Amino acid sequence: xCVFRRTPHxxxxxxxxxxxxxxxxxxxxxxxxxxxxYSDARGNVQFAFPEEGQDGGVRGSDARRAERVVETMKRTxxxxxxxxxxxxxxxxxxxxxxxxxxxxxxxxVDTSTTLALxxxxxxxxxxxxxxxxxxxxxxxxxxVDTFETTIRYLGxxxxxxxxxxxxxxxxxxxxxxxxxxILAQAVILADxxxxxxxxxxxxxxxxxxxxxxxxxxxxxxKWGSGSIVVFPARAxxxxxxxxxxxxxxxxxxxxxxxxxxWAPLVWNKYTEEWPGxxxxxxxxxxxxxxxxxxxxxxxxxxxYEYLIKAYILDPLDRYATKxxxxxxxxxxxxxxxxVFTSSPLPGQPAGVLTIxxxxxxxxxxxxxxxxxxxxxxxxxxxxxxxxxxxxxxGLGLLDGCxxxxxxxxxxxxxxxxxxxxxxxxxxxxxxxxxxxxxREQLGKYGFWVSNxxxxxRPEYVESLFYAYRITGDRxxxxxxxxxxxxxxxxxETEFGFAQVKDVTAESESGNSENLDDExxxxxxxxxxx
Numbered sequence: 313x314c315v316f317r318r319t320p321h322x323x324x325x326x327x328x329x330x331x332x333x334x335x336x337x338x339x340x341x342x343x344x345x346x347x348x349x350y351s352d353a354r355g356n357v358q359f360a361f362p363e364e365g366q367d368g369g370v371r372g373s374d375a376r377r378a379e380r381v382v383e384t385m386k387r388t389x390x391x392x393x394x395x396x397x398x399x400x401x402x403x404x405x406x407x408x409x410x411x412x413x414x415x416x417x418x419x420x421v422d423t424s425t426t427l428a429l430x431x432x433x434x435x436x437x438x439x440x441x442x443x444x445x446x447x448x449x450x451x452x453x454x455x456v457d458t459f460e461t462t463i464r465y466l467g468x469x470x471x472x473x474x475x476x477x478x479x480x481x482x483x484x485x486x487x488x489x490x491x492x493x494i495l496a497q498a499v500i501l502a503d504x505x506x507x508x509x510x511x512x513x514x515x516x517x518x519x520x521x522x523x524x525x526x527x528x529x530x531x532x533x534k535w536g537s538g539s540i541v542v543f544p545a546r547a548x549x550x551x552x553x554x555x556x557x558x559x560x561x562x563x564x565x566x567x568x569x570x571x572x573x574w575a576p577l578v579w580n581k582y583t584e585e586w587p588g589x590x591x592x593x594x595x596x597x598x599x600x601x602x603x604x605x606x607x608x609x610x611x612x613x614x615x616y617e618y619l620i621k622a623y624i625l626d627p628l629d630r631y632a633t634k635x636x637x638x639x640x641x642x643x644x645x646x647x648x649x650x651v652f653t654s655s656p657l658p659g660q661p662a663g664v665l666t667i668x669x670x671x672x673x674x675x676x677x678x679x680x681x682x683x684x685x686x687x688x689x690x691x692x693x694x695x696x697x698x699x700x701x702x703x704x705x706g707l708g709l710l711d712g713c714x715x716x717x718x719x720x721x722x723x724x725x726x727x728x729x730x731x732x733x734x735x736x737x738x739x740x741x742x743x744x745x746x747x748x749x750x751r752e753q754l755g756k757y758g759f760w761v762s763n764x765x766x767x768x769r770p771e772y773v774e775s776l777f778y779a780y781r782i783t784g785d786r787x788x789x790x791x792x793x794x795x796x797x798x799x800x801x802x803x804e805t806e807f808g809f810a811q812v813k814d815v816t817a818e819s820e821s822g823n824s825e826n827l828d829d830e831x832x833x834x835x836x837x838x839x840x841x
Contacts, residue, residue: 402831461501532596551622577590591604650669653665678742722766766799
């Protein structure tokens with residue numbers, strides 16, 4: 313049985329680790345600079361900020377900027393409330409309604425923790441009332457994506473209960489009865505998702521049919537001769553949510569399912585050429601890797617993210633040191649095999665650090681916006697276990713992500729992009745600029761763009777949050793503010809905030825012709841948070 317201690321550490325990690333509430337406020341004397349494997353001062357994450365009112369201090373941070381972000385969240389909420397209440401999302405250009413996440417009201421559930429952290433009590437009460445009175449998790453529109461449902465719905469529910477229990481939300485806003493009903497909804501949803509862990513390996517089925525109670529085998533991802541496969545992110549992004557649900561409900565069955573789900577990755581029985589980095593995807597039925605794909609980017613990312621957060625969430629768990637050690641292996645293998653320095657940037661003597669992926673002997677020098685979570689995760693873990701070399705790595709990778717924002721006309725980073733490595737003598741990279749326009753981008757930006765969209769994603773600003781809280785350097789606050797202003801200017805519409813089609817477009821900000829009529833719940837649930 314896991315031991316949970318209700319201490320300031322537990323309170324902050326509840327917020328930080330469970331479902332993307334990245335609020336690590338563990339008081340510390342400073343950040344580490346040594347290269348020892350682990351520090352005895354486990355848990356000292358946050359920079360030793362000055363007292364209130366002094367430059368750089370937590371309480372002395374820019375209140376005007378913070379209020380501006382809150383105002384943007386208020387506009388996001390009320391435009392949704394007026395036009396799309398109860399639907400999963402709003403169509404920000406047309407004002408229509410979306411049902412992208414089974415019709416349960418993804419926006420309502422997923423943004424509830426943001427409202428709590430921003431002190432938007434009226435709006436939070438409206439969402440809580442809807443969660444306990446209107447949502448029926450026993451039925452669903454279409455197939456239920458087990459990964460998305462876990463991170464957006466289940467995660468938000470257990471996080472909301474955690475925020476109530478730790479008095480982040482006053483009892484006068486959400487009383488104990490509401491807290492219990494929210495937890496009951498989380499249990500109902502988890503029980504409906506339970507059969508997704510019924511494969512012989514424990515790896516989760518990708519889609520569930522809530523009507524029949526069985527997985528959708530015919531709609532699952534297939535590989536080669538027809539094997540149903542699972543990638544690491546899907547298998548490894550359950551543990552935090554189910555660990556918290558077991559803690560809150562007293563039922564260990566939930567964390568046991570999640571532990572079994574990522575066991576083929578954590579206790580990998582196949583040889584790892586690069587320790588800690590698993591080959592994927594894996595056959596659902598026997599766990600065999602059916603291809604040789606490795607990396608910290610899409611389809612792999614959150615498995616590695618969850619490893620260190622599982623250790624932080626409960627260092628006394630019987631497998632906690634295994635999760636920590638697997639994460640350390642993965643960071644070291646990432647650094648040694650997949651991180652490269654780009655060719656010099658325009659007008660600069662050197663390039664930036666960036667992340668490649670590996671596939672069947674090729675190093676794929678393409679990176680997605682999703683991979684910009686890695687700097688923050690490496691900073692968090694490096695600070696927590698006292699690895700100064702990891703902190704250096706995380707800050708270097710963050711500079712690379714920053715450059716993709718700073719270089720484009722809209723000052724927003726693209727969905728996917730490629731840098732040229734500075735040294736290719738002993739390594740085989742897959743991509744060179746395929747056309748004259750991409751070669752022009754390489755010369756102009758220092759990288760070229762393979763997908764120019766911006767989907768309102770949070771990964772870059774999340775990493776900036778960690779960088780500021782760990783180093784105390786206000787430039788990271790300024791970079792986050794730059795990103796916020798650019799995103800707000802480019803994406804705001806009559807009915808909300810819309811995805812950008814092309815961040816390289818030389819057009820006026822807010823040009824509706826350069827916007828898609830889509831806004832996923834993570835805009836309010838993560839990016840603005």
